[in-house]
Amino acid sequence: MSFTLSIKNAPGGSVIWDACYGPPPAAEICSPLLGLSEVWNCPYNPYGATDLRIGVYDSNWNVKHSGTNLGPIYDGKDYIYDCSSGVLSEIIPESEFRNISIDSIEPTEVEVGDTVRITARVEHRGAGQTATIYAAIGIQGWLWFDEILHGQRGWSFAQSSGWEDYYPRVDIDITSAIPSGVYDAYVKVKAPLLVSPTVRDCITVVAVPTEPEFKGFAIEEYVKR
Numbered sequence: 072m073s074f075t076l077s078i079k080n081a082p083g084g085s086v087i088w089d090a091c092y093g094p095p096p097a098a099e100i101c102s103p104l105l106g107l108s109e110v111w112n113c114p115y116n117p118y119g120a121t122d123l124r125i126g127v128y129d130s131n132w133n134v135k136h137s138g139t140n141l142g143p144i145y146d147g148k149d150y151i152y153d154c155s156s157g158v159l160s161e162i163i164p165e166s167e168f169r170n171i172s173i174d175s176i177e178p179t180e181v182e183v184g185d186t187v188r189i190t191a192r193v194e195h196r197g198a199g200q201t202a203t204i205y206a207a208i209g210i211q212g213w214l215w216f217d218e219i220l221h222g223q224r225g226w227s228f229a230q231s232s233g234w235e236d237y238y239p240r241v242d243i244d245i246t247s248a249i250p251s252g253v254y255d256a257y258v259k260v261k262a263p264l265l266v267s268p269t270v271r272d273c274i275t276v277v278a279v280p281t282e283p284e285f286k287g288f289a290i291e292e293y294v295k296r
Contacts (some may be wrong), residue, residue: 074148076102076111078125080155082135085127092123092144116146123159125152148232163230166197168260171267174238176256180275185245187274189222191258191267193237199230203261206241211255211269219249223261251278 078088090111091101102111107127117123121142127135138152141159149162171193181187189206207221226239241258254274259266 073112073114074117074144074146074150076113076123076125076144076150076152077109078107078127078152078154080153081107081127082154084129085135085154086130088125088127090123090125092117092120092142094122117142117144119143119145127154161232163232164197166195166200166202166228166263168193168195168202168263168265169234170194171258171260171265173256173258173267173270173273176270176273179273180277181245182277182279183245183247183249187243187245188240189243189256189258190238190240193239193260193265194234195228195237196231196234199228201225201227204239204241204258205261206243206256206258208243208249208254208256208274211257211271216255216257216269219254220244220246245276249276251276 076090081088085107087104087106089102089104091099093099100113100115102113105111119142121140123141123144125138125141127137129135136154138157141152144150150159151162152159171191173189174192175190177188178185187208191204191206202225203223204226205221205223207216207218209216209218220243222241222243224241226237228237253272254276255269255271256273257267257269
């Protein structure tokens, strides 16, 4: 892998820039001369270097700005240097999600009054955020999902430059709104919208008898009187 470096807020009259790190001259790694909007894609692992040096120049090679002893810088990261503040920062992408699915459903056989816990699996990277995780029980049709019961909750996702796995959980109360039968389920992140595949025939709602029932009725003992 490698790291990338760009600059912003260069002084007026600036035209080009470059950057180097490592002890000069034998072990020094330097960028080519770059336009102000160009990015240095360094192919070498910097191993946490803290001696990054940045120079910004006008068309006559006069130094318009310089930054020294910048870092640490690491492999696989994207950085931007602000010439106005002299601060080097890691670029954190916007929050995004991918690969959402249902990881588990507990219990899978329920009756009215019970609670189903649906655990999702989803990958996240980028800026930290609290997203709403939504889960529904119903029937998957040809074109849409006919929801009968649902639940939702907020779940916190930490800032990360790489993809991280999360297992958010949503509880759904089983009410009299759902008849007995076998049902499907799905989960989604509400914003930005990401919907899981439907898991079919995964939850069975058992009917509760409306009248008292007995079974196993037999004579255990007979005494003649």
